[in-house]
Amino acid sequence: MKLVAVTSCPTGIAHxxxxxxxxxxxxxDAGHEIHVETQGAAGSNPxxxxxxxxxxxxxxxxxxxxxxxxxxxxxxxxxxxxxxAISDAPALITAAVEKAKxxxxxxxxxxxxxxxxxxxxxxxxxATRIRQxxxxxxxxxxxxxxxxxxxxxxxxxxxxxxxxxxxxxxxxHGVTYQDVAGSLPSGINxxxxxxIAQAGYAxxxxxxxxxxxxxxxxxxxxxxxxxxxxxxxLVPGIVGGLLAGATGAxxxxxxxxxxxxxxxxYYLARLRVPKGMRGIMPVVVIPLVSTILIGFVMLIVxxxxxxxxxxxxxxxxxxxxxxxAILLGVILGLMMxxxxxxxxxxxxxxxxxxxxxxxxTKIMAAVMAAGMTPPLGLALxxxxxxxxxxxAEHENGRAAWLLGxxxxxxxxxxxxxxxxxxxxxxxxxGSAVTGALSMAFGASLRAPHGGIWVIALIGRxxxxxxxxxxxxxxxxxxxxxxxxxxxxxxxxxxxHTQQPVAA
Amino acid sequence: xxDLITTDFVVLDLQADDKDDATRQLVQRLAxxxxxxxxxxxxxxxRKREEQMSTGLPGGIGIPxxxxxxITEPSLAFGRSTAGVDYGAEDGPATLIFxxxxxxxxxxxxxxxxxxLARKLMRSEFTDSLRSADTEQDIVEIVNxxxxxx
Numbered sequence: 001m002k003l004v005a006v007t008s009c010p011t012g013i014a015h016x017x018x019x020x021x022x023x024x025x026x027x028x029d030a031g032h033e034i035h036v037e038t039q040g041a042a043g044s045n046p047x048x049x050x051x052x053x054x055x056x057x058x059x060x061x062x063x064x065x066x067x068x069x070x071x072x073x074x075x076x077x078x079x080x081x082x083x084x085a086i087s088d089a090p091a092l093i094t095a096a097v098e099k100a101k102x103x104x105x106x107x108x109x110x111x112x113x114x115x116x117x118x119x120x121x122x123x124x125x126x127a128t129r130i131r132q133x134x135x136x137x138x139x140x141x142x143x144x145x146x147x148x149x150x151x152x153x154x155x156x157x158x159x160x161x162x163x164x165x166x167x168x169x170x171x172x173h174g175v176t177y178q179d180v181a182g183s184l185p186s187g188i189n190x191x192x193x194x195x196i197a198q199a200g201y202a203x204x205x206x207x208x209x210x211x212x213x214x215x216x217x218x219x220x221x222x223x224x225x226x227x228x229x230x231x232x233x234l235v236p237g238i239v240g241g242l243l244a245g246a247t248g249a250x251x252x253x254x255x256x257x258x259x260x261x262x263x264x265x266y267y268l269a270r271l272r273v274p275k276g277m278r279g280i281m282p283v284v285v286i287p288l289v290s291t292i293l294i295g296f297v298m299l300i301v302x303x304x305x306x307x308x309x310x311x312x313x314x315x316x317x318x319x320x321x322x323x324x325a326i327l328l329g330v331i332l333g334l335m336m337x338x339x340x341x342x343x344x345x346x347x348x349x350x351x352x353x354x355x356x357x358x359x360x361t362k363i364m365a366a367v368m369a370a371g372m373t374p375p376l377g378l379a380l381x382x383x384x385x386x387x388x389x390x391x392a393e394h395e396n397g398r399a400a401w402l403l404g405x406x407x408x409x410x411x412x413x414x415x416x417x418x419x420x421x422x423x424x425x426x427x428x429x430g431s432a433v434t435g436a437l438s439m440a441f442g443a444s445l446r447a448p449h450g451g452i453w454v455i456a457l458i459g460r461x462x463x464x465x466x467x468x469x470x471x472x473x474x475x476x477x478x479x480x481x482x483x484x485x486x487x488x489x490x491x492x493x494x495x496h497t498q499q500p501v502a503a
Numbered sequence: 504x505x506d507l508i509t510t511d512f513v514v515l516d517l518q519a520d521d522k523d524d525a526t527r528q529l530v531q532r533l534a535x536x537x538x539x540x541x542x543x544x545x546x547x548x549x550r551k552r553e554e555q556m557s558t559g560l561p562g563g564i565g566i567p568x569x570x571x572x573x574i575t576e577p578s579l580a581f582g583r584s585t586a587g588v589d590y591g592a593e594d595g596p597a598t599l600i601f602x603x604x605x606x607x608x609x610x611x612x613x614x615x616x617x618x619x620l621a622r623k624l625m626r627s628e629f630t631d632s633l634r635s636a637d638t639e640q641d642i643v644e645i646v647n648x649x650x651x652x653x
Binding site: 010011012013016020021041063087 | 552555556558560566568569593603605614617618619622623624625626
């Protein structure tokens, strides 16, 4: 069990520390891990946010108000007088353990009330640190996924599938619309009035949701870089994430951008520079140099090969057009789930839309079904195996039902970004099954988007849904199996207690 | 930094009527060495702290203490009483009394040494060795050896 505690007393020179010592001894004797923050006179030693995130319960042995209590809001807590920690610490440890057991396991959670904080453990293993970097980025991205995804789903719900045409231009049922929202968020063609006149308030919801989605990858990349390099990482991380979006590199490109930006900023911030330059390093030099470098990395090193790769994949897919339909369903499924909005996904989706334009509605059905499976499979996994997911992922899982049902594949990104090697293969397996089944059943679709909201446009809807259900179960089974394997590896979190940081 | 404790601050056979008397005797030791600029003033600060919550602890330990403007250096005065002095602990009188004095605006380094002392008080190895020490010098050596600011 991982516990955290705060001790404090009016004077802050004696009881605070005695209580801390007593709790540490009692926890160790009972075989638990504890980190105690002594809010005494000798400076405070704030508990590492990552430790907080992974804690199971908190003990407040405090006679004065606990500072920054909000940090502990996600934990079951035991509150006591500081003296009771000194006289009977084992009882408090037992009480905390009981409370933790009575609370649904939200292991490895990022605090619900996430502050701008990460502080990755400095002595954790490489694998643990990478996971902590990714989870930091993911925890900041999740609200964007939920907000954007739900708004887009509402847009479909109230606006029907024509909402997309009304916003981004094209012809629907013989009426031709102008593009009024395509330049968001940098501007609105024709102004807000025209947007509302053409697409209505449903269109407004949809467009606002799209703007939130626009920020997914920049926020992911920015906060991965922030986790690695602290504040200096934020600028190159966010800019790199925007460029990942601009070059179509998707969230996998965002992971690259975040990692590269973090590494660049980390090393720049540690360069030995002449005294005269130190003052301008954090405000001018580091942001400038790191942003130039990440721009080069994302546009030239990452962007160019992606553009070339897309062309190749498109040609290759077109070459497969006449071959076995089920095989094509498998391939499209694998592609849809690989990078969720990234280049591979985009090639498969574009292939589906092109097929639709040329009158083949079955490929579009397979593409959409395979794109709905990833969020649904993960949502189901968070329900059947709660303890394999963080608290933040549970929240994302609740939204993922709606996002999956609305064919918003991005709902799976937070899961995939936090644990790509286990999640992405699972998603691909489920979507491949769904794609193959949809093709085998001969389901069809006459709209390039919309999820269950365009059920009226789906041919053989029962089989369409059945193929999604089967793929969803496959994804869930794979994710649970792969994540369970990891759980047998002992946790690498060190058992040492924190030393006061102030010198 | 001066020593937390010297042999002048150790009373191996403390005879006191009550905790106020015991505390006063220890305060006077600090005042005599110039660690407390005003014995009465510091005693008043300790009493005020004692009124908030008695400082007796299980296992026969009393820790009267205060942060006070009358204190110049973090200091520890130690008294050992055979009869025991009631510091308000539920399990009986205190036989080991630690008067912990901290300067009001003390820097972190100063306060850390007291934090380390407080942590040591929870260790029975530490308190047992104080109980069995034979001389004032033994007490000083134990404290200096065991209490190291982290």
